[in-house]
Amino acid sequence: MSTTATAPHSPAEDDIEHIALDEDYVLTPGFVEKVVDAADDGDGVKLRSLLEDLHPADVADLMGFLTEQHRAVVVVWLPPELLADTLPELDDSIREEVLERVPHLTLAEALQELDSDDAAAVVEDLEDDQREKVLAAMPEVDRAAIESSLGYAEDSAGRLMQREVMAAPQFWNVGDTIDHIRKQGEELPELFFDIYVVDPLNRPVGGVPVSQLLRSARGTTLTEIMEPVNEITVDQDQEEVAYIFEKYHLISAPVIDAAGRLVGQITVDDIVNIIQEENREDILRLAGVADEDRGSSV
Numbered sequence: 001m002s003t004t005a006t007a008p009h010s011p012a013e014d015d016i017e018h019i020a021l022d023e024d025y026v027l028t029p030g031f032v033e034k035v036v037d038a039a040d041d042g043d044g045v046k047l048r049s050l051l052e053d054l055h056p057a058d059v060a061d062l063m064g065f066l067t068e069q070h071r072a073v074v075v076v077w078l079p080p081e082l083l084a085d086t087l088p089e090l091d092d093s094i095r096e097e098v099l100e101r102v103p104h105l106t107l108a109e110a111l112q113e114l115d116s117d118d119a120a121a122v123v124e125d126l127e128d129d130q131r132e133k134v135l136a137a138m139p140e141v142d143r144a145a146i147e148s149s150l151g152y153a154e155d156s157a158g159r160l161m162q163r164e165v166m167a168a169p170q171f172w173n174v175g176d177t178i179d180h181i182r183k184q185g186e187e188l189p190e191l192f193f194d195i196y197v198v199d200p201l202n203r204p205v206g207g208v209p210v211s212q213l214l215r216s217a218r219g220t221t222l223t224e225i226m227e228p229v230n231e232i233t234v235d236q237d238q239e240e241v242a243y244i245f246e247k248y249h250l251i252s253a254p255v256i257d258a259a260g261r262l263v264g265q266i267t268v269d270d271i272v273n274i275i276q277e278e279n280r281e282d283i284l285r286l287a288g289v290a291d292e293d294r295g296s297s298v
Contacts, residue, residue, distance in 0.1 A: 062074075071094070119146050165265045170205060174220045239278065
């Protein structure tokens with residue numbers, strides 16, 4: 001059964017050109033051809049219609065199928081939010097190429113749609129002059145968060161973490177917390193699994209899974225239902241963090257500074273990226289050993 005890239009609004013729209021993925025979740029040749037034709041024709045309206053409901057991971061796959069010339073056209077017509085979510089998904093070489101073609105004002109707008117960890121990863125890949133222009137065009141709060149992330153060592157938890165985090169004081173109850181979440185809206189992390197309970201010095205004392213929060217009565221205090229948390233320090237190596245996540249089956253963990261204060265969180269999607277990178281390095285290392293073995297046997 002095929003997966004549709006857009007939700008059909010009428011039978012006329014349920015056209016073969018909108019069938020983007022096959023049953024194995026791979027972009028169909030027919031869909032890629034439609035994108036190429038629209039790019040060749042400079043038909044931005046058609047491109048946006050084809051792309052706007054694709055998942056960012058599928059847009060990243062699409063970029064890998066296209067030539068540099070076609071990518072240059074497609075990236076212009078990606079909505080800012082979709083462009084933002086796609087950039088972290090791209091292969092490094094393609095991301096560098098795409099970033100060179102995106103105007104700094106467009107990129108600054110797109111990065112504001114990302115959590116701070118993903119935004120910092122994109123900014124890190126920019127050339128110095130482009131980085132300065134992009135950061136200068138961003139709101140002060142967003143710029144400060146990115147610059148703070150880039151201030152940590154490259155393979156540290158501080159570089160990996162996102163600064164957006166849901167924290168609540170010890171004296172709050174479930175009702176207080178739910179009301180706060182509703183009021184904060186877009187100010188909250190795009191994805192979070194736990195509410196971290198903090199003392200007056202902003203040090204984590206426990207965590208409440210969102211599922212537990214929703215099952216509890218409004219008058220229940222957070223300290224009654226909170227669980228111990230595995231704290232990560234900002235200077236811990238990312239591979240060590242990945243080991244902790246794997247060993248304790250974590251989906252998120254608070255990150256603390258030298259004073260024990262909550263400064264961010266790491267979620268399981270960040271860890272998946274680390275594990276994939278480690279596996280890639282292991283494969284390359286093994287390939288290198290294999291090449292050496294073949295060379296020595298001649």
